[in-house]
Amino acid sequence: MAATFQSSLYASRRRRNRISMGLAFAATAFGLSWLVLILAVLLWEGFSGLSLSVFTEMTPPPGSAGGLLNPIAGSLIMTTIAVLIGTPLGILAGTYMAEYGRYDRLTTVVRFINDILLSAPSIVVGLFVYEVMVAQMGHFSGWAGAVSLAVIVVPVVVRTTEDMLILVPDTLREAAASIGLPRSLMITKVAYRAARAGMVTGVLLAIARISGETAPLLFTALNNQFWSLNLNAPVASLPVVIFQFALSPYHDWQKLAWTGALIITLAVLALSIIARTLAVQRKTS
């Protein structure tokens, strides 16, 4: 009697284990299938539209052929400016937190606030830059778009810079100090060099993050149908053009939107894979 009771308990425990482990398999397959599905549709829809003219022609009026040259150029320019503004600021702030004020109250507060900014809704950043720049200047501009992207770059770079500098062994710093090197040179010549791969990873991740950002550009850089590199005027960007074209009723535009989506996704995935391999090399070396 007791034996059968025990074996039935054992059987039910085993059954429960099998079911839940099956669920774990299923959940993983479920999660991975979305990645496959999204990438497959993107390749299917986007690849057929991919041609040289996409990179050499302007965005067309509805009903005619064209390319994505002006939004691609606009995206590249605004991303570059955003990185040029955001990276130095982020690296300097991360340097303070890891090197000068590692145990400061200020560092604790900045780390907390920075982590919140890291996940803050990007559309709120757009509203902020709208209020501060667009409303004051009286017009939409590429500068405003670049600044709003820079606001998104800063927290990513701060976070990785701080993390990577903290990983640098203190013996390196002590060695530099022991030969009489001043602290600023110790940081720039020794600590930065030791943490370089990780810091580059942070910048790459930041670029990947902003190259797909749409929400903050909607009402800062707006959009531009024509070739314009004037940063004091509205500038087209790839994500905003995708947004506009995908929601339009015109088939040509929707086609271009898919092609643009494919370009962005490939660029972003390539960036994050490069960033990851860099990070792995850092860990294993």
Add this chain to the structure above:
Amino acid sequence: MQPTGRPPVVDVALQGRGIAVADQMDRAKVLQRLRLGDAAYRHLTRAAAITVLVILGGIIISLVWGSLPALRAFGISFLYEEAWNPVTEKFGAIAPIYGTIVTSVIAMLIAVPVGLFIAVFLTELCPMWLRRPVGIAIELLAGIPSIIYGIWGLFVFAPFLQQHVQPFIISLFGEIPVLSNLLAGPPYGIGILTAGLILAIMVLPFVTSISRDVFEAVPPVLKEAAYGLGCTTWEVCRYVVLPYARVGVIGGVMLGLGRALGETMAVTFVIGNAHRISGSLLAPGTTISATIANEFTEAVGDLYTSALIALGLILFVITFIVLAAARLMLMRLNARVGG
């Protein structure tokens, strides 16, 4: 005094930087310059760190400033009025707030169990060589820009739901009292449920990667002891790993929730942008971020713009609270692991 013949090591280290150390006078000057440079660099980095705080302060101040006209005009009723009429300039935020919360709740209801099970798979079942590739693949889901989810949701996912899933759901639950109202109506394809499902896919990687990290931080001795007692893998996960990792998992879930609440583009494509609270999850609705994205550039009149900025302020306050709670939990966890 330095011994003659060999220069001090620091001079060697500084060579090639244009700092020539010829005699004692120059040496004093160089040291003075280095001291100044050191102080300057310290203050520069400190200023940069403070800039991060200034950015947050700027966001809060500009949102409050921008939303003042709307808050003055409508007062506290802005929070619970449903009307959203640009023509008569009557604005209330409850429909977008409702949409934001409901879509996020749907997303978390799906993403949390699935994410936890994936984390179990990655830490307990998956062969070693497969762990990194599968982990990276899941994390790549987080790397895909939200506009891609939007365009995919609009052209692929919503039509699929409309044609194959929603008619089935409607007929399945048509007879059951509560669910028939919750899942009623014509299958539009786009709507609250679709937005919630897409958000679930988007926050899945956040929940998964944090859960996996905290699961991995569970001391192996604990798990081995449980296995030694004869526990099954499920029992080890349920009664040893999960209780130990609880705080971290909740932190990760809140982080994912913060993302879901603020997500804009993916939702804008599939929510339908209808300013009303509908009893059915299949009906179109709107969220705070989708409303701002859709209407901000077309908003005429100061009150309209201001009402949209006030929506942004509400969103920021909600996400700030959620994210702050998440961070505090994760910080507490780190303190426990560290100490």
